[in-house]
Amino acid sequence: MGRPRGSLAGVVLLALALPLLLWQCDRHAGIAGKYQTAAPGMSGRVPVSLELQADGRGIWSMETDNAPFRWDLYGTKIRLHTQSGGVIEGVVDQETIHLAMPGMAVLIFKRCE
Numbered sequence: 001m002g003r004p005r006g007s008l009a010g011v012v013l014l015a016l017a018l019p020l021l022l023w024q025c026d027r028h029a030g031i032a033g034k035y036q037t038a039a040p041g042m043s044g045r046v047p048v049s050l051e052l053q054a055d056g057r058g059i060w061s062m063e064t065d066n067a068p069f070r071w072d073l074y075g076t077k078i079r080l081h082t083q084s085g086g087v088i089e090g091v092v093d094q095e096t097i098h099l100a101m102p103g104m105a106v107l108i109f110k111r112c113e
Contacts, residue, residue, distance in 0.1 A: 031073065031092055035109035038096075050097070050109055 032054040037047050051059045052071060058080065060067040070081045078097060080088040090099035095111040 031078075031097075034112050035097055036112045038108040038110050048107065048109075049112075 032052045035050040035052070037045075037049070046062050049061045051061070056070050056072065058069050058071050060069060060080070068083065072079050072081070073092070076092050078090045078092050078099075080090070080099070082088070086102075088099055088101065090097055090106075097109040099107045099109065101107055
């Protein structure tokens with residue numbers, strides 16, 4: 001008796017999905033790190049920091065407040081997915097991330113680590 005067809009389909013699906021999963025992790029690892037808001041235009045405002053983890057999770061920090069999120073990268077576009085279901089979109093430009101904040105100006109984050 002042979003192996004059940006469901007097992008073979010699972011192995012084939014895993015073999016096809018694994019390279020995609022590894023590629024996604026590699027892209028995340030390239031920009032993972034800590035970022036801080038740039039000084040221009042931020043006088044009098046509280047600094048904001050982002051920590052992007054290689055597994056697609058992150059932390060948004062302002063003073064003593066921390067908000068976890070998950071993030072995805074599509075080419076040079078980044079999307080932060082908040083726990084409340086919101087999405088903040090931005091652009092990655094080498095060591096800088098530009099995030100378009102709803103109802104606010106664009107925040108510019110520079111890598112600090």
